[in-house]
Amino acid sequence: MPHIDYKELTVRRRPHFQPLRATLFVTFRLADSIPKSTVRYYKAKLEWFRDQLPRVQRMGTDDCSEQQMKWRADIEKLNREWFIKCEDILHRELTGPTWLRESQLAGKVAENLHRLDGDAFRLDAYSIMSNHVHTIFHPLVSDALLAEILEAPERASSIPALSK
Secondary structure, eight states, X not given: OOOOOOOSEEEXXXXXXXXXXXXXXXXXEOTTSSOHHHHHHHHHHHHHHHHHHHHHHHHOSSTTOHHHHHXXXXXXXXXXXXXXXXXXXXXXXXXXXXXGGSHHHHHHHHHHHHHHBTTTEEEEEEEEOSSEXXXXXXXXXXXXXXXXXXXXXXHHHHHHHHHO
């Protein structure tokens, strides 16, 4: 695996915290299992908040100004709303594929999670639902960073399972 410098906080679509020696709860889902309109709405709200950050930073000179604390609280509230909305959509199974309902595909996902257990992470628990997977694991950061860990089950599971 290529070496990548460790960062406790990374920001891609959402902030991701990767504290050393932490046990993480991560959900990954099948593509199109959340309506694109819902994703667009959330992205637009998040982009608006990001656009406000420079204005908020100008209002206070120290890191913990009242405006910055309110902005951070609003971002956290938005992230929690998004999480709850996603969970509700995924569990109702109203949109997108439900391929993981098929035991052969779910078995491939489980097999690949177990294959990576001990190498990329210490797998504590997982639950394979019809359109998403919940995992609880402890990343082995010295060998693999969280981004690589999260991509590994997708990459390893999707192509072999669908081609058989």
